[in-house]
Amino acid sequence: MDYVKSKDAIRFKNGDSCTAIEYEFKDENDINIAAIELSGRYPEQGYALNTICKELVYIKNGTGKLTTIDSSINLEPGDTVLIKPNERYYFDGNMEILLSCSPAWSPSQYQNITD
Secondary structure, eight states, X not given: XXXXXXXXXXXXXXXXXEEEEEEEOSSTXXXXXEEEEEEEEXXXXXXXXXXXXXXXXXXXXXXXXXXXXXXXXXXXXXXXXXXXXXXXXXXXXXXXXXXXXXSOOOGGGEEEEXX
């Protein structure tokens, strides 16, 4: 078993509209989880894209939408979405999100596409 105490979680801002609390496990980065507080659009411009990890998104509270190149879906509490590698997306709304990535999210595989 691997355990991350809340006091050891890493809190950071991903822009004006997004705050994250990331829980990193010590299992060679196979998976991680973050609690996200969103109040607006993320990313603020363009699309987010992860080249390696899948993102499993669970809407804990609030409402909003997730937009990809091909579609847009409305989100509400209890909804779950799987975002695949290389899928361009953005969130917009006021939501609390639980987001798990496999393999674990890292800045080196993240891109913000603004074209």
